[in-house]
């Protein structure tokens with residue numbers, strides 16, 4: 020019997036042979052409780068949100084009891100971590116419970132993160148701490164509301180069980196959902212082991228379930244690779260346009276579906292810094308903000324190697340060479356939208372680059388700037404925008420070109436403003452907001468998680484009750500450091 024009476028669970032991964040996964044036994048948390056439940060996602064899935072607190076559901080969401088009759092599976096994968104190939108990674112603290120179909124026929128795979136040791140745990144403890152679980156929960160839902168492809172978060176459970184990181188913390192389990200959690204590294208592992216039949220089986224599985232139209236193509240595997248290139252280029256354009264840094268763009272954290280996956284030391288930029296590194300442990304800045312699009316391509320090269328048994332090298336190289344152009348085109352669309360430009364003009368890219376240079380020079384708050392830009396009016400002094408720059412003349416110079424550029428637009432100013440407010444978020448998950456919610460939760464108060472989640476579910480709307488969440492970070496936020504130790 021399913022713990023959710025209206026849902027039937029399957030385990031699609033079982034279509035793949037056993038070399039792809041390991042069976043996991045429950046390793047329950049002590050006296051688990053629900054920290055947060057995602058009512059919106061419950062609605063999508065077709066379950067009442069009250070169902071999450073039922074004992075059978077709580078047992079499932081905390082890893083105490085898996086779906087009756089179905090094996091819980093940890094998947095095998097490898098990956099390039101900080102440029103170095105690591106032959107075996109795998110789900111070290113995640114496991115797949117099974118999958119369900121929602122009212123629109125979409126299938127969702129359910130994973131627990133932090134539910135205990137797996138054969139892939141290596142030196143780890145298989146656990147996740149409340150702090151990192153809250154960050155993943157809030158950020159995945161914030162990204163979804165921003166229209167950025169991502170894995171989703173359904174629920175968080177917590178326990179007093181200690182988990183040791185830099186200091187003792189407490190354990191939590193995240194229930195996350197996605198169409199699939201297959202990674203670039205899921206292919207790489209078989210290539211490097213010389214198991215080419217398994218690469219084909221996995222590609223067939225991905226085509227069958229996620230890209231069925233590729234099966235009709237003349238070369239289905241080439242069509243699949245082209246899809247992955249396109250989705251990766253789009254994902255990176257989204258991240259850059261919203262000012263998001265992933266922090267650990269290793270190939271084991273790259274989704275084959277182009278989803279934002281494995282939230283660790285991520286960060287949204289406050290003051291714009293093109294070279295921003297959000298991960299405290301990334302000393303060389305390999306995954307700095309301005310490196311991300313290039314790293315996306317580097318990672319696709321790793322995946323391309325794993326596709327060599329399926330697609331000709333020339334074919335793969337040709338698809339890889341289209342990445343930059345696809346990325347740039349998509350990025351330009353997003354940035355034009357942010358600037359409220361609908362008429363395409365030659366100099367737009369230069370105008371955007373000039374703006375980014377000015378924002379970088381002043382470390383101007385990226386989100387606030389674009390939100391305020393909706394009110395730009397060349398007949399006023401645009402004080403609210405100017406005030407974001409220490410050297411006003413830098414802004415004035417750019418504003419003069421922007422004003423000229425706007426004259427080429429055909430849309431009335433009021434319509435432009437509305438369109439800009441619909442793409443430039445007022446609310447993002449700033450590090451300090453997550454930190455405040457974490458500190459309260461560590462004292463047993465989960466209300467800030469709920470209100471932040473509620474606010475971030477409507478990032479483009481004015482929400483007077485949440486005005487404080489739109490504020491620039493306070494001085495203490497400089498001290499927050501996020502690293503891989505989550």
Ligand code: AMP
Nearest residue numbers: 108109110111112140143144145146281
């Ligand atoms: P990440 O950098 O979080 O994507 O993790 C890289 C690899 O380390 C993956 O194989 C994870 O499953 C594994 N891992 C991370 N943290 C833990 C942990 N606490 N216990 C076991 N494995 C972990």
Ligand code: MG
Nearest residue numbers: 271272280281
């Ligand atoms: Mg990972």
